[in-house]
Amino acid sequence: xRGWRDAGGMARxxxxxxxxxxxxxxxLVVLPMDPNGASQLASRLLGFVATVCFLAAALAxxxxxxxxxxxxxxxxxxxxxxxxxxxxxxxxxxxxxLFMPYATMRDLWKASAHPSDxxxxxxxxxxxxxxxxWLIGNIAGTIALVVxxxxxxxxxxxxxxxLVSRLASAGSALLLALIVGRIQxxxxxxxPTRIFGP
Amino acid sequence: xxxxxxxxxxxxxxxxxSRRNLRIYRQIVFRLPDGGSKTWQKAVVDEHVAPxxxxxxxxxxxxxxxxxxxxxxxxxxxxxxxxxxxxxNTETASLICAIMGAVVTVLLLAIGYVSLWPILLMVLGxxxxxxxxxxxxxxxxxxxADAGYRPPPPAAA
Numbered sequence: 001x002r003g004w005r006d007a008g009g010m011a012r013x014x015x016x017x018x019x020x021x022x023x024x025x026x027x028l029v030v031l032p033m034d035p036n037g038a039s040q041l042a043s044r045l046l047g048f049v050a051t052v053c054f055l056a057a058a059l060a061x062x063x064x065x066x067x068x069x070x071x072x073x074x075x076x077x078x079x080x081x082x083x084x085x086x087x088x089x090x091x092x093x094x095x096x097x098l099f100m101p102y103a104t105m106r107d108l109w110k111a112s113a114h115p116s117d118x119x120x121x122x123x124x125x126x127x128x129x130x131x132x133x134w135l136i137g138n139i140a141g142t143i144a145l146v147v148x149x150x151x152x153x154x155x156x157x158x159x160x161x162x163l164v165s166r167l168a169s170a171g172s173a174l175l176l177a178l179i180v181g182r183i184q185x186x187x188x189x190x191x192p193t194r195i196f197g198p
Numbered sequence: 199x200x201x202x203x204x205x206x207x208x209x210x211x212x213x214x215x216s217r218r219n220l221r222i223y224r225q226i227v228f229r230l231p232d233g234g235s236k237t238w239q240k241a242v243v244d245e246h247v248a249p250x251x252x253x254x255x256x257x258x259x260x261x262x263x264x265x266x267x268x269x270x271x272x273x274x275x276x277x278x279x280x281x282x283x284x285x286x287n288t289e290t291a292s293l294i295c296a297i298m299g300a301v302v303t304v305l306l307l308a309i310g311y312v313s314l315w316p317i318l319l320m321v322l323g324x325x326x327x328x329x330x331x332x333x334x335x336x337x338x339x340x341x342x343a344d345a346g347y348r349p350p351p352p353a354a355a
Binding site for chain 1: 202237238264265268318322
């Protein structure tokens, strides 16, 4: 089993990007959207920046998740399911990706709070709330895309779904930033009493 | 980690349900040699291993986790008892899923249709089958590699 690896820097970086991602999602909600007006270019540019920011936040978060999952095992939670790599891979597995990332994060929270005997510990309500927001955001976004492509009035019909998608995605990003910060804190609090050496 | 070991004594074993060859425990609590405790919740155990999963059993316990399923597949107790049975139910179910997905995909293709759902079922079945099978093989290797281990006999009262 590998030892402790510092994830504090990656946690801070991921949290900043997640905060920025949430902010851009809110901005896309509140900005007036006029498909024929002068704001069209600005809106598209903002959409592009938001996409780049989302991808960067996702990469930073997955890197942190890999490190944090390994650190929870190094702290004594050696019976966590899968491996640090699997914790990341679940996000890309069809169907199982609807549940396993949540289960992994729930267990990671519990294992960070009580590494030696984590299974009876309870998780935090922010974890299921984060996953619910993530699923709602994705489902609403998919519906918006399908509705937007299908009819002449697609853009108008898709607008409410797009609004829900962006609000849920912003909420999901904020909650994830909170979860990342808290798990990192708990692991760092547990570290000095359990890990010896550098 | 797919397989792990706990040396200790069971202090609590709460059976939740019993289905065919499977016993599902709400929780199993182990007392560790250092005085700490370790709890396993929703643990799946085969009927051949289950008789040793009761308060007072002391020795080495062999455990597995595969996807969202965790359980105990082997025990070597301090009275000389040794038992190993890995529950294969999910591995078999995954294989059936994969085969059903493949059959439905081929049948639909034969009549000129393509559907994403049976393909997803097949991919998922294959992925889960690989995970469960590799966990079972790791469990067998773990138990066999530890064949020489004998837990210390119980201290005289």
